Amino acid sequence: QVQLVESGGGLVQAGGSLRLSCAASGRTFSGYAMGWFRQASGKEREFVAAISWGGRSTYYADSVKGRFTISRDNTRDNAKNTVYLQMNSLKPEDTAVYYCARANGIIATTRRPEYGYWGQGTQVTVSS
Numbered sequence: 001q002v003q004l005v006e007s008g009g010g011l012v013q014a015g016g017s018l019r020l021s022c023a024a025s026g027r028t029f030s031g032y033a034m035g036w037f038r039q040a041s042g043k044e045r046e047f048v049a050a051i052s053w054g055g056r057s058t059y060y061a062d063s064v065k066g067r068f069t070i071s072r073d074n075t076r077d078n079a080k081n082t083v084y085l086q087m088n089s090l091k092p093e094d095t096a097v098y099y100c101a102r103a104n105g106i107i108a109t110t111r112r113p114e115y116g117y118w119g120q121g122t123q124v125t126v127s128s
Contacts, residue, residue, distance in 0.1 A: 002028045002117045004100045009122030012090055016126070020085040022100030022119060029081035033103035034072060035115055036085045038096035038124075045099065045112065049085060053106035061110075064094075090126045097121040 008020040022034070035050035049070040050059045058070055069086040083100060101115035109115075 001025070002102065004028065004102060004117060004119035006098065006100045006119045006122040009098060009124045011125045011127065014090060014092055014126055014128050016090050017086070017088045018090065018124060020087065020098055020100075020122060020124075022083045022085075024081045024083070024100075024102065028102055028117065029074075029083075031106060033106055033108045034070075034083040035101045035103060035108070035110075036070060036083075037099045037101060037112065037115075038094075039099070039121075040093075040096040043096075047110045047112065048098070050103070050108040050110060051083065052108040057108045059108050059110050087124070090124075092126045092128045095124060095126050097123050 003025045005023045033052045036048040037045050038048050039045040047061050051070045051072055055072050067089045072083040099121045100119040102117040104116050
């Protein structure tokens with residue numbers, strides 16, 4: 001069974017930082033690119049960042065480029081199959097529910113339809 005569990009969200013002041021984590025079960029994680037999306041209240045879910053299976057390729061939405069960093073831990077220890085989103089210099093417009101997602105292949109992609117599995121999301125709220 002595919003399981004993706006996000007954590008690390010919360011309330012932070014503008015200019016602050018948060019680090020989101022997404023823990024995945026072994027078969028869920030190995031050999032697949034991963035991504036982060038977000039959905040603000042009343043808006044559609046949008047792409048934030050993606051990373052290839054090997055971690056060499058990363059993509060970012062223009063709105064977060066230079067502030068957010070995606071990374072992953074591909075150790076064989078299943079307990080550490082995790083993808084991270086380091087978020088710095090947060091802005092009120094970053095407020096949203098953040099979702100971790102597993103792509104259908106090894107190549108990082110910005111396209112939402114190419115992600116087949118999703119976590120439940122974690123709330124990030126940035127106050128001004």
